[in-house]
Amino acid sequence: MRTECEKCKTSTPPEGEASICSYECTFCVPCTSGMNHRCPNCGGELVARPKRVG
Template sequence: MLDLRPNCEFCDRDLPPDTAEARICSYECTYCAECAENLLHNVCPTCGGNFQPRPIRPRRNHREGKALGLGHHPAATRRHHSPWSAAQIAEMVHRLASVAPDQR
């Protein structure tokens, strides 16, 4: 199950569980749409993969007899920050931005 991390790992912007502005890679590295598109150019600085919009977990359970929704599976609260320096991020982005995600 996705963590639904609470912040952009680059700029630290809050990304609540119902925002359409969160982007994730396949390892759940989480960035705001602005950073993912304009600074990272769709290159995850950790794995080199691409980003997709993070799904929104429904606030409430819509199925009888099932434990679903944020009430049963709340978003994570621990904030994450990229371990990479600005120079390391810039190098990875420069090297991979022109390579299609399925070719990285």
């Protein structure tokens, strides 16, 4: 699980909010909104990343 936004380098800890595409590209919520929920790497949909527990 990536721990920083690929666009702005903001921290995205496993217990925090982030978005991912099917290739697990990782972006913070503000960058995701700014990119209209589309991954700039593959063009795929960005969705909420599941939280890791434990």
